[in-house]
Amino acid sequence: MLQRYNQPQPMPPVGASPAALNAQSPAAARVAANVPMLDVSIQRLEELIEIETSALREHKAINLKEFNDRKSQALLELTRSLRSLQGTGPNPALAERVAALKTRLAINQAMLKIHLEAVREIATSLSDAIRHSDSDGTYTQAISAVAKRP
Structure with a gap:
């Protein structure tokens, strides 16, 4: 029986034996082959x-920058792996892994936000110190007024 390419196929169990995979349809076998790639990604x-x-x-x-480049590459790899599973049925184990990844990404985002806020505060302090050391006081009031504008 021919199956349509886009028709959702049931997901094989993670770690299914090669014999079980061969007994499945070609679309199911393709999905089964891509699940380990996705897991590695x-x-x-x-x-x-x-x-x-x-x-x-x-x-x-x-x-x-290095971490950003490496994360971008890993996300590209993940996207490609996920794309190969489009049109397949739900996989609870995969959904659980993606949810755990989402949680880790949220924690990472919070840590990066704290780090960037600290960098911003340090940069502001340094620029204020430079401005005050270079100034003879002539324009200090004008600079402060401009800096306070919204």
């Missing part, structure tokens, strides 16, 4: 997020 992204979050929590010096 999620695991890589989780590990990367955890490393960055831990470094931020411990106030370690990190290269944010």
Whole structure:
């Protein structure tokens, strides 16, 4: 019996045997082959997020650009893996993994926000100190008035 390409297919159980996969339709076999790739993609992204979050929590010096580049690459890989599963039925195990990833991303986002706010405060303090050290007082009142405008 021919099946339409876009028709949702039931997801095979995670870790299904090769014999069980061969007994399934070609679409189901394709999905089964892509689930491990997706699992690896999620695991890589989780590990990367955890490393960055831990470094931020411990106030370690990190290269944010490098982490951003690596997260972008991991998200691209994840998107490609998810795209290969479009049109398939729901997979509770996969939904659970994605929910856990979403939680880790929210924690990472909160840590990055704290870090960026601290950087902003330091930059403001430094620019104020430079402005005050360079000033002879002539324009101080005018600069303060402009800085206070909304």
